[in-house]
Amino acid sequence: MATAAKEDPTKDEDITMGEPSGVSSPQELRNALYARCATFEENHVFDQNELLSFSILPENNVEKLIVHTNRLAKDGLFKLMTKDGKACWKVVKRSDAAKYRSLSQDEALVYSYIEAAQREGIWSKLLRNKTNLHMTTMNRAVKNLESKNYIKSIKTVKWPNRKTYMLAKLQPSEDVTGGPFYTDGILDEEFVHQMSLWAERYIIGRSWWHPPLPEPMKKKSKPKLTQEEAEELRARELRRGHGRARSEIMLPFPAGYNGYPILAEITRAINASELSGVVMKESEVGQLLDILCWDGRLEKVRNGKSYRAVRLVVGEEGVVLENGLTESPCGRCPVFDMCEEDGPVNARTCEYFQDWLQI
Template sequence: MSLSEKAESLHQKMLEFPTSKLFGQDELQELLNIPNPMELVKTAQELVSNNLIKLMKQGDELKFQAISTSEASKISSMSNDEAMIYSHIEASGREGIWTKTIKAKTNLHQHIVVRCLKSLENQRYIKSIKSVKHPTRKIYMLYNLQPSIEVTGGPWFTDSELDTEFIDSLLTVIWRFVASKSFPTAFQPPSSSNNMVQASFPSNHTGFINLDDIMEFITSNKITNIELATNDIRSLCEVLIYDDKLEQVNGTMDTYKASWQSVLEAGYGRAYLEDEVVKTKYKSLIDGSSFSIFDCHSEIQPSEEQDPDIVYLDSWSHE
């Protein structure tokens, strides 16, 4: 395309700013050092005619936005109907736009809308996407954009369906990692050198796991090829807290430790019952006739003649 020297200079200077930048008339005059507004109007009109800038309304003020040469060439190759439909799809951003909305905004016949959409899609200018909010609607957006989380549902959805298997596997991985850093002997084989009663760290231990540690573990071990954000990991940890599998460390933000209950439910202590050497050492604790700290479903059975001085912990804590 053939442009005047002033028009080309103005366009190049506008492209030096981010593509989302909107220019006022005063800013454009300053860029070209043009004191006469009428001279600017002539230059701006030349760029508008060549699809190199577009007019935008911001409140009551008219603004100008630069369009790259490649994008302008793309628009110039479209028919008027295609360009109109493309502009509405472009304006929808990462949210996309429903075909019914396109028809209402353009006031074009359904047949023309369908034909234009098919043509733009074949040229890879636009693409159709599925929305988790409106699974029956056909939604279009620019080909080079990624749909927003509101449209796709984030990493937890595959083909607009909640991927429960993926979520459950990540929950298991995160819990086991945090548990291994909360109770160092929890997943070790039985050994008489391990203190099976005291599996946790000392009370002054501060090396518990935070969100950055979990993110680093998932990334470095290539647990998933789906890109996860910190908020995604936080959401999974919150699910584990609600399931009583994790606890937030007191006085910290986003630092976690596994609950003892969850470690017991995962089977800690059972392997000790099967090892004769270890079993002998801890016979008094794991004898079937006595209460075992490894049986999370055990209950202390009250005797027929209850000692009046016995106060159970739950009763005492609610006094």
């Protein structure tokens, strides 16, 4: 791994080292070297041999290379590093170099450590330990950097009470923010609830057969409800469904049904619904589905690759009743009354029951 190294202050003068007349000036050589390195991807680290391979410096003189790279480092355009005990360099954007030149020594020191933290940010206590600055000095440097909009303070999900800093131009990583389920470091419970409810409703539609709704009655024959009757009907429906959009009748599909959705399908459906302002990842949707499975509202089928909604039997006052009969073939068997141990119809020889167990 490459680590930052201290530049050599003894070699930073514009000297030609005996170059013949007519050769480009030292500044032009440095500009050419910087321009060539800037064509590489960001964070690329150059060693001495790679810089010499560009054939920009006359005779590829190593001493001249060190002089020019040290001057570029002094100007903030190169960052001197060490890799495997050898010197190497990384290009710094001109805009970032201008920032460093506008900072005091303490501010530049603080900024460098915050910059190195990237999208993870750095805790203020750790920042103070690394810079070894007095608290008052560090706080003053941080305040000045914030006023210039170079850095910003962020909240982390793991340690919400810690002061953490990162570059103002960067967005925190999901490990810091907690992903789409958090807002300003606080769990958005309403968002989680709505996303879970939508996912469950989608899976319900793929898990059960719903009979066609009856034809709507003609307007003239439709009874008119009073205000009290309408409110009571609404309250009864809410108690019955627990807010879950279910039909009165939900019948299981036959054995061999393969329409239960997998995680990728559910994720695509959620993103297509535009319910969330951000694009959800499969890992994030998987977290929602895991919660629904733990709550007994979903279950994994087909070797854990697909999801099926669990039908809940709701009694009076919205109390959920446990009744596995509603999901097994027995719940809709036409000869259920004849089924008995050692009888002509029994669970041991029932082909439908065996198929159901293999789902």
